[in-house]
Amino acid sequence: MTALVRTVLGDVPARELGAVDSHDHLHLRSAQLPGQELDDQAAAAAELGAFRAAGGGTVVQWTPYGLGRRAERLAELSRATGVHVLAATGLHQARHYPPGAVERAGDLARLFVQELTEGLRADDGAPLPVRASLVKVAGSYHGLDAHARTVLAAAAEAHRATGAPIAVHLEQGTAAAEVLALLCDRLAVPPERVVLGHLNRFPDLRLHREAAERGAYLCFDGPSAAHHATDWRLLDALKELVDAGHVRQLLLGGDTTTARARSFGAGGAGPGMPFLLTGLRPRLRRELGEEAAELLFVGNPARAFALPDPD
Template sequence: MIRTVLGDVDELGVTNSHDHLFLASRVLPGQELDDVEAAFLELQRFHDTGGQAVVQWTPLGMHRRLDALPDLSRRSDVTIVAATGLHQAQHYEPEWLAKTLPRLEELFVEDITQRRTGLIKVAGGFHGLDPHAVHTMTAAARAHHTTGVPVAVHLELGTAALDVLDLLCGKLDVPPHRVVLGHLNRFPDPWVQDRVASAGIFLAFDGPSRAHHATDWTMPGTLTRLADAGFASQLLLGGDTTTVAARGVPGMSYLVTHLRPRLDPELAAQIFVANPTRAFG
């Protein structure tokens, strides 16, 4: 079953596997995604082009608006999967972080069991894992073992994928098929992609967006290459809009109207429908 903001379901349909309806960070002043009606319009456009589900990766302390998501899901007829978890330390006020870090596992489990969140979002560092990342991922792994929900990882500029694999799946015993790595398209190294895919991890390619524009053009070819290598059942695709300036440009609907037609129909069905149901189940 997949935990959504309106309850558990057994399938998602055509899915945007990584995006943000709401998000705020101290490192992005003035760029907050906090407009409920703007979020509704984005969901409505996505629905009108055939989209059926959105996975929001916004974690604890970043204005994820769990209160607004159920009504948005009902109004738009789009299934929404929300996240618990914690991002890099830079995104939070030090005082809030100091009070939150000792309770992470407890907070993650409470979110999943009481607030209908369906994934645990954590983050690595640039080409490595700092003590904050190790602490956060350790709490995420423990919460995963308690609840069974997947762990989704922000890779900083697409790096440190193998470090995450070693920690989460090696030392912390999270099954690889319960891990989703985001932003691998930002550091499109085929050797790294093949290594993590061979381990059984889900690979979430997040674009098109302004943040990923430099490597967006490589994504369709990368997806096809990985599928031909036998990893079609592990590929996911999302938009990852993170700032108000990027909202609607090109928007969630672009995934369905422009990217899906570029893929082999059978591969597109796996990436947009079959794989998200298994990844977030």
């Protein structure tokens, strides 16, 4: 049976995704990033167009509920640029929202399931005919606070109802073990349905191997000016995991969270989405080999974000 992936334009065969940016943002508005909102549709289209020109096929947008994801514009962007776009439901850390916004979201598990099965809510609350394909959640720094535990529990419930993967923002790359202990050991989410993000920000190779041994996907996102201090360790971390036998669990993303971080052609200071393919992919081919590079950009995301097999 052909594996399918849910995009904002409908379900497509996973083999048609092409090269995938497994963690990025087209639109984003956070109280933590004043003045750097990603809310320019023309800039988003330019960024996707540059990614397409570099050989990109799909962008997985991790912007969750309530953070200016502009869900009503995602289908338009995908159609105009020819790039597949995956959308997220879920919830970020409480500090990213205005006061009271999390409480107004109501029953989180119900919200997540609705957005996965019926359609996303627009920023004004109106229902849309665009369904999410993943649940984005977040941990805390070296642990899980009460908000994180509540949101992860709701994400696990939504996963059990839909089979959707859960993508986790690890604060500064920490608390991977705590996240897996809660989601997989206590809440029965299969580890192969968990994507751990931001591991490049905490380049502890032993912890990376331990997370991989649990069976989760490991997403190394960036590089960016904000996290340049660990950029130079990226290839070493990836090679360590490839040599340890975990090449089929690795993903790469740009994680563009501010207007300034977009590519030059989209009005930013770089490096932006295209750099994954123009700058990083050639180095991966030289360091890890063509087969490994193909898995990181094509084969692995096609499995990580695929719809569950029907019973």
